Amino acid sequence: MNNINWGKYSKPMILVALVVALTVLRGTTFLSVGNIANVLWSVSVIGIMVCGTIFVFLLGGIDLSIATLCGFCAVTVVEVIHYFHDTGLGLFVGILAAIAVGALAGLFHGFIITRFGVPAFLVTFASQSIFQGLSMVVTNNKIVSCTAPAAFTAIGSVKILGFPLPIYFMILMALLSWFVLRKTVFGRYVYSVGGNATASEISGINVKRVTIICYVLSGVTTAIGGIILASMTQQAAAATGSGYTNDVITAGVIGGVSLLGGEGTVPGAIFGAVLMGLLNNGLNLLSVPSTQTGLVKGLVIIVAVAFDAMQHADQSRKKVRKVVKKAA
Amino acid sequence: MKQTTLRRLISLGLLLALVILFTALSGSRFLNANNFIDIVRDASVTAIIGVGVTMAIITAGIDLSTGSIMAVVGMTMANIYAYTLWPIPCMILCGIIVGLGCGLINGYIIGKLHVPEFIGTLATMSIFRALTYMIAIRDANGVIQSQPMNISSYAVLGYAVGYFYFVVIAMIVFVVCGQIFLKYTRLGTEIYAVGANPKAATLSGIDVAKVKMIVYTIVGFCCSVGAVFTTARLQSATTAVGQDFEFNPIAAAVVGGVALSGGSGDVVGTLIGALFMVTLENGVRKLEMNTAYQYVIKGVIIILVVMFDAWYKGRMDRIAREKGAKEGVSA
Numbered sequence: 155m156n157n158i159n160w161g162k163y164s165k166p167m168i169l170v171a172l173v174v175a176l177t178v179l180r181g182t183t184f185l186s187v188g189n190i191a192n193v194l195w196s197v198s199v200i201g202i203m204v205c206g207t208i209f210v211f212l213l214g215g216i217d218l219s220i221a222t223l224c225g226f227c228a229v230t231v232v233e234v235i236h237y238f239h240d241t242g243l244g245l246f247v248g249i250l251a252a253i254a255v256g257a258l259a260g261l262f263h264g265f266i267i268t269r270f271g272v273p274a275f276l277v278t279f280a281s282q283s284i285f286q287g288l289s290m291v292v293t294n295n296k297i298v299s300c301t302a303p304a305a306f307t308a309i310g311s312v313k314i315l316g317f318p319l320p321i322y323f324m325i326l327m328a329l330l331s332w333f334v335l336r337k338t339v340f341g342r343y344v345y346s347v348g349g350n351a352t353a354s355e356i357s358g359i360n361v362k363r364v365t366i367i368c369y370v371l372s373g374v375t376t377a378i379g380g381i382i383l384a385s386m387t388q389q390a391a392a393a394t395g396s397g398y399t400n401d402v403i404t405a406g407v408i409g410g411v412s413l414l415g416g417e418g419t420v421p422g423a424i425f426g427a428v429l430m431g432l433l434n435n436g437l438n439l440l441s442v443p444s445t446q447t448g449l450v451k452g453l454v455i456i457v458a459v460a461f462d463a464m465q466h467a468d469q470s471r472k473k474v475r476k477v478v479k480k481a482a
Numbered sequence: 483m484k485q486t487t488l489r490r491l492i493s494l495g496l497l498l499a500l501v502i503l504f505t506a507l508s509g510s511r512f513l514n515a516n517n518f519i520d521i522v523r524d525a526s527v528t529a530i531i532g533v534g535v536t537m538a539i540i541t542a543g544i545d546l547s548t549g550s551i552m553a554v555v556g557m558t559m560a561n562i563y564a565y566t567l568w569p570i571p572c573m574i575l576c577g578i579i580v581g582l583g584c585g586l587i588n589g590y591i592i593g594k595l596h597v598p599e600f601i602g603t604l605a606t607m608s609i610f611r612a613l614t615y616m617i618a619i620r621d622a623n624g625v626i627q628s629q630p631m632n633i634s635s636y637a638v639l640g641y642a643v644g645y646f647y648f649v650v651i652a653m654i655v656f657v658v659c660g661q662i663f664l665k666y667t668r669l670g671t672e673i674y675a676v677g678a679n680p681k682a683a684t685l686s687g688i689d690v691a692k693v694k695m696i697v698y699t700i701v702g703f704c705c706s707v708g709a710v711f712t713t714a715r716l717q718s719a720t721t722a723v724g725q726d727f728e729f730n731p732i733a734a735a736v737v738g739g740v741a742l743s744g745g746s747g748d749v750v751g752t753l754i755g756a757l758f759m760v761t762l763e764n765g766v767r768k769l770e771m772n773t774a775y776q777y778v779i780k781g782v783i784i785i786l787v788v789m790f791d792a793w794y795k796g797r798m799d800r801i802a803r804e805k806g807a808k809e810g811v812s813a
Contacts, residue, residue: 270789271792276784280788283784392774400605445612448615449608456595459597463597
């Protein structure tokens with residue numbers, strides 16, 4: 155009981171502690187509206203992606219193709235816009251095409267994972283290479299810039315009430331994802347399958363269908379993230395989004411999503427994304443070189459997952475002890 | 483026994499099919515002795531590291547950090563080369579010790595902290611890469627430089643004696659030792675046992691955590707040897723050593739028939755897989771295709787092989803079950 159309460163309040167406490175620490179260290183720079191908006195802006199793509207990949211994490215699966223799929227979707231939208239001579243119609247078709255690419259990629263992952271029983275990390279690891287190759291083929295390994303139509307660049311940069319548009323997208327996606335997970339039957343199914351796939355199958359849940367839908371959702375949010383990233387940077391290349399796989403996973407595990415499945419919430423994941431943004435921003439303001447943030451993120455993943463896994467091991471050990479006692 | 487022989491024949495068949503395909507497409511430009519020597523040379527580092535990765539996969543694990551361990555080892559040696567006057571063997575020894583340390587860290591995280599293999603090594607992948615940047619050689623302005631390591635007593639490791647490059651000889655030693663270790667030693671058998679059924683292994687007195695730690699330390703050792711030969715061949719060390727490399731040994735093991743579910747496969751299979759992957763790269767290059775297609779083809783082949791393995795395993799299980807049921811009825 156104690157443990158659960160500690161877990162519940164630890165996250166806001168870490169966030170507050172971090173804000174206080176950074177305010178003390180770099181007061182005026184850190185605690186300005188501009189900087190806060192900047193932090194949120196920089197994590198909005200990760201936040202949007204984690205809203206979809208959380209479904210996969212909840213199943214106990216993983217998606218290692220996030221980074222390159224994001225790049226491929228960014229390339230898709232930009233290339234389609236160029237194909238339609240930078241018109242508004244091109245933007246519309248491009249967004250649809252990118253989302254379709256993401257959904258198809260998710261469908262492909264889900265199909266192979268469920269039909270052949272192949273581990274998720276291997277399928278997504280292999281398709282990561284496929285997406286990277288495809289983006290390189292399509293762009294001829296160059297950076298494709300895209301500054302028109304105005305609506306396209308507006309997606310990533312226009313400000314409403316002082317905050318850029320992607321932040322509102324992130325909030326919208328979070329609400330949607332939270333609603334699906336908390337208030338719909340499908341959401342309950344996802345938690346159930348992640349907790350115990352066999353038991354869910356026996357109690358009549360179509361585990362395969364749930365799994366496929368989760369991977370499709372992950373693909374779609376990755377595509378949306380890719381579109382917004384392309385719009386923010388006004389360009390796309392095979393390298394767009396590189397490193398985002400680790401960032402999204404880190405955001406999830408900081409936010410208390412168990413990579414072993416069945417545990418985690420959308421607010422938690424968004425919290426994780428924001429915390430990571432603060433961490434990045436703070437390290438930046440303290441002039442720690444960007445090459446070293448990989449060290450911090452890696453350590454965070456290991457500590458969070460190790461804590462989680464040890465707790466699991468402890469619980470099962472307790473269960474065994476209980477059974478043994480009963481038998482005696 | 484029969485099943486594993488068949489799987490070996492399939493991976494050999496794939497390799498042969500690829501050779502025939504490229505010979506048909508690009509003729510003598512592909513099919514000549516020099517090119518084959520090149521292919522074997524290029525496959526060597528993948529196969530050396532593949533020996534370790536095979537063991538990790540046999541324990542039902544994976545190692546995604548191999549490329550980053552190579553980078554750390556290379557950069558450690560570059561530092562010693564640049565800032566000390568230590569003899570070359572001493573420098574190599576330090577590199578190997580660092581590699582062993584990295585492997586031990588992976589093993590501890592996986593064995594003792596119970597972090598799932600692919601998450602733990604995904605995290606250490608970025609940690610070791612970040613460490614490489616931190617210890618990188620910089621000029622006076624703090625810009626990262628590549629460190630030339632062209633002293634002849636070190637660069638000789640990249641050379642050849644007659645037709646045999648040193649790296650090829652090292653690969654043969656690694657594959658033979660790895661195969662003997664896996665098949666004929668107590669620890670090798672324990673590695674198979676842990677992968678096939680960890681619970682049964684624990685109950686029969688095997689220290690699963692210890693076996694995993696040893697396996698990942700071996701991976702670290704293989705990576706450091708791979709790094710020594712890579713930097714000797716390039717005659718320099720950069721932060722980019724081993725970037726995107728981690729895919730290759732895993733792909734080689736998968737093509738060579740090492741089951742990701744653990745408990746089966748061997749080092750010779752991985753060697754065939756490594757030759758397959760390098761032949762593919764070489765052939766694509768000889769066809770003067772856009773190298774970007776390599777990424778696509780590699781990914782597709784991995785997925786196809788894995789799908790085939792899953793289908794084949796299911797089929798074999800079904801046949802075995804039906805046979806068992808029949809025998810049960812007749813008895």
